[in-house]
Amino acid sequence: MIENAFYSQEKHGPYKLFSLGNFELEEGGIIPDCKLAYATHGKLNEKKDNVIIVPTWFSGTSKDYESYIGKGRALDPDEYFIIVINQIGNGLSSSPHNSLPPVSMQSFPKVRIGDDVRAQHRLVTELFGVQEVALVVGGSMGAQQTYEWAVRYPEMVKRAAPIAGTAKNTIHDFLFTQTLIDAITSDPGWNLGEYRSNAEVADGLKRHADIWAVMGFCPEFFNQEKWGLFGVESAEELVEGFLEPFFQMMDPNALLAMAWKWQRGDVSRLADGNLAEALGRIQAKVFVMPIDTDMFFPPTDCEREQQMIPNSELKVIHSLAGHFGLFGGEGPSYHGQIDEHLKALLAVPVSESIVEQ
Amino acid sequence: MIENAFYSQEKHGPYKLFSLGNFELEEGGIIPDCKLAYATHGKLNEKKDNVIIVPTWFSGTSKDYESYIGKGRALDPDEYFIIVINQIGNGLSSSPHNSLPPVSMQSFPKVRIGDDVRAQHRLVTELFGVQEVALVVGGSMGAQQTYEWAVRYPEMVKRAAPIAGTAKNTIHDFLFTQTLIDAITSDPGWNLGEYRSNAEVADGLKRHADIWAVMGFCPEFFNQEKWGLFGVESAEELVEGFLEPFFQMMDPNALLAMAWKWQRGDVSRLADGNLAEALGRIQAKVFVMPIDTDMFFPPTDCEREQQMIPNSELKVIHSLAGHFGLFGGEGPSYHGQIDEHLKALLAVPVSESIVEQ
Numbered sequence: 001m002i003e004n005a006f007y008s009q010e011k012h013g014p015y016k017l018f019s020l021g022n023f024e025l026e027e028g029g030i031i032p033d034c035k036l037a038y039a040t041h042g043k044l045n046e047k048k049d050n051v052i053i054v055p056t057w058f059s060g061t062s063k064d065y066e067s068y069i070g071k072g073r074a075l076d077p078d079e080y081f082i083i084v085i086n087q088i089g090n091g092l093s094s095s096p097h098n099s100l101p102p103v104s105m106q107s108f109p110k111v112r113i114g115d116d117v118r119a120q121h122r123l124v125t126e127l128f129g130v131q132e133v134a135l136v137v138g139g140s141m142g143a144q145q146t147y148e149w150a151v152r153y154p155e156m157v158k159r160a161a162p163i164a165g166t167a168k169n170t171i172h173d174f175l176f177t178q179t180l181i182d183a184i185t186s187d188p189g190w191n192l193g194e195y196r197s198n199a200e201v202a203d204g205l206k207r208h209a210d211i212w213a214v215m216g217f218c219p220e221f222f223n224q225e226k227w228g229l230f231g232v233e234s235a236e237e238l239v240e241g242f243l244e245p246f247f248q249m250m251d252p253n254a255l256l257a258m259a260w261k262w263q264r265g266d267v268s269r270l271a272d273g274n275l276a277e278a279l280g281r282i283q284a285k286v287f288v289m290p291i292d293t294d295m296f297f298p299p300t301d302c303e304r305e306q307q308m309i310p311n312s313e314l315k316v317i318h319s320l321a322g323h324f325g326l327f328g329g330e331g332p333s334y335h336g337q338i339d340e341h342l343k344a345l346l347a348v349p350v351s352e353s354i355v356e357q
Numbered sequence: 358m359i360e361n362a363f364y365s366q367e368k369h370g371p372y373k374l375f376s377l378g379n380f381e382l383e384e385g386g387i388i389p390d391c392k393l394a395y396a397t398h399g400k401l402n403e404k405k406d407n408v409i410i411v412p413t414w415f416s417g418t419s420k421d422y423e424s425y426i427g428k429g430r431a432l433d434p435d436e437y438f439i440i441v442i443n444q445i446g447n448g449l450s451s452s453p454h455n456s457l458p459p460v461s462m463q464s465f466p467k468v469r470i471g472d473d474v475r476a477q478h479r480l481v482t483e484l485f486g487v488q489e490v491a492l493v494v495g496g497s498m499g500a501q502q503t504y505e506w507a508v509r510y511p512e513m514v515k516r517a518a519p520i521a522g523t524a525k526n527t528i529h530d531f532l533f534t535q536t537l538i539d540a541i542t543s544d545p546g547w548n549l550g551e552y553r554s555n556a557e558v559a560d561g562l563k564r565h566a567d568i569w570a571v572m573g574f575c576p577e578f579f580n581q582e583k584w585g586l587f588g589v590e591s592a593e594e595l596v597e598g599f600l601e602p603f604f605q606m607m608d609p610n611a612l613l614a615m616a617w618k619w620q621r622g623d624v625s626r627l628a629d630g631n632l633a634e635a636l637g638r639i640q641a642k643v644f645v646m647p648i649d650t651d652m653f654f655p656p657t658d659c660e661r662e663q664q665m666i667p668n669s670e671l672k673v674i675h676s677l678a679g680h681f682g683l684f685g686g687e688g689p690s691y692h693g694q695i696d697e698h699l700k701a702l703l704a705v706p707v708s709e710s711i712v713e714q
Contacts, residue, residue, distance in 0.1 A: 172579040214533045222529040
């Protein structure tokens, strides 16, 4: 267990902690006193049917979704009870750096998307008594969790909107994520996960950030010199002044825990490897929302899956920022699309719950 | 100077060597007794107007173009005198590992695309007395050299076909190439370029290969499981059985010399940074031939440049192998397109040479 000021209420709050007790994992092992960090917006109504669940993306926290939420927006806290839940291993929820032995640092067990969604299910049912979810929406790894929610709890999830992510991770994406992992673990300072401070892994985290610079945006972003979307004035400043220090503040083992999980996102595990069967179980109305310039969750990958989902539509988001369009730097031109689609989705009447088989 | 059996007549021949003597470089410094390795196909005709020049791509050699050349093909040795010239630093031509002090290993000076093309110009004029080139064609870094030929020697180059490459490298591509460089130089075995054998840099070369696995192909290649194009039966075999050992055979300093050069390919250097002016000087008929699934020389980047070239057309090549479509693994479905376009280009009548200003 080590200190890292990046993961704090000051930087990423306000958030609360929900304790799962000893939480058993799909890959085996237990996280003792496992905690989920979560943030809420709005109020749960009496019928408890105004819940929106928002799971976090790789390296992100509940803070990152604040630009998606607001009065008059699709995610309107005046209307909905929005629960943004930090994935296990993200640095706020139970993670390698904030856990005690025997699950501290390199000993933190492997966590899967399915573990996260089971943990989140316990949070919303046990803590809030919720049995119906109006919408699950999330970007990137948040989309992986969104799919997992819709397949694992089909009678509970009324609507789902996976943004810039897939239900079953592709080989290409696996290989990409592996380069992120290798950039960190090749740093001698990583020391098999037993560094004393993330600063000792600064070189590896820098290389990890530099690969993100290539894959996180897209060629057109650079050609049109869209640095301004991220508040900087040059490509150099974007990489050296923003991306590198951004990732260097984070915990290497947290990034590695999430990357391992991301590589293996796959709802077909719930149906003996049959993706069509797994996606066919979804009862929610689904808007599949890839970003058109995304280099590792491209629209073709998302459309292939969308076609296996019974009650679904493909809604391609236009962005010049590639996958990092998710950060919302384009402002209304991005969020306007997201809000338009999510409002339309939320306006779709839900059928009566079908009793779980 | 170290031995590396990969760069040999057995593996990459037959090739010959042309000596440039002491060759001065744009960045300063000299390569003493600088040599270009080259291979020829066909015979120079009496008018010396049947010459096709083919410069090599990153990590490639003259051997790699053999699948582009043959009887009845566009590059037909019965009709043309085809000179395939290895770029400086590629391991066959003068390179860090095969040079003697004071330019051996880490002391090898920085080489630019312009140096290569000046050296190649000396080869074809001094060795063969050629003053007119029917076609310059090359892929990737070969395209960079093709553009440099057409801008630097506009009266001499009658036709040009840059495949999957740009005239001015983009920032996105620069950042991608930097990750390739960092993968190698972050290996302690690289030892600032003074390793005793490329085997000492095996880890860095592996990471370098793994980044290529992400950027060299494209998502659709993996989704359609097109491993067979490269003679293997799985993605794992593609990466671990083909790409990793492929790059691990190579010399790290050679890859770094080429990568540095690639990052800085830019014909606008010939016109005080004005790309439109530089490309406007081209007198050749030009077919700009990007590959539609290329992740770092995408068609949009190539089309932007094509529109600045007076007598040019955009011919997009369809491939499921991304940039690595260049390897020709798709066989006739790839080479058929290349041949069709190059035959059409070679059939375009050339105007009389305009005397150089």
